[in-house]
Amino acid sequence: xxxxxxxxxxxxxxxxxxxxxxxxxxxxxxxxxxxxxxxxxxxxxxxxxxxxxxxxxxxxxxxxxxxxxxxxxxxxxxxxxxxxxxxxxxxxxxxxxxxxxxxxxxxxx
Numbered sequence: 266x267x268x269x270x271x272x273x274x275x276x277x278x279x280x281x282x283x284x285x286x287x288x289x290x291x292x293x294x295x296x297x298x299x300x301x302x303x304x305x306x307x308x309x310x311x312x313x314x315x316x317x318x319x320x321x322x323x324x325x326x327x328x329x330x331x332x333x334x335x336x337x338x339x340x341x342x343x344x345x346x347x348x349x350x351x352x353x354x355x356x357x358x359x360x361x362x363x364x365x366x367x368x369x370x371x372x373x374x
Contacts, residue, residue: 267287267303267306267307267310269307269310269311269314270314270331271291271330271331271332272289272291272292272296272310272314272331273289273290273291273331274287274288274289274290274296274298274306274310275287275288275290276288276298276300276306279299282299284299284300284301285299285300285301285306286298286299287299287300287306287309287310289310289313289314289331291331291332292329292330292331293329294317294328294329296313296314296317297313298310298312298313338363348362348363
């Protein structure tokens with residue numbers, strides 16, 4: 266995975282073109298790039314992101330932010346109830362409680 270300005274790119278080998286094909290995965294807009302080496306992939310991703318940002322500016326629209334800070338989570342009603350009760354037990358909103366839980370999870374704790 267490679268990153269530029271918060272946009273995350275993943276890539277895989279394209280045997281038909283005998284090169285690597287990458288796409289930005291944390292936006293709904295399509296941003297893709299090609300390269301024959303990691304160095305070239307990084308350069309092409311930067312170029313593609315900059316072209317995307319310039320295109321958005323030309324169109325008078327805001328580019329999609331790579332991470333909005335919003336997570337949409339679907340779960341079963343029982344887990345939803347248990348999370349709400351646990352948050353209340355800690356005297357936190359569900360958002361604050363889940364943020365603490367997620368922080369601990371990604372920190373390895």
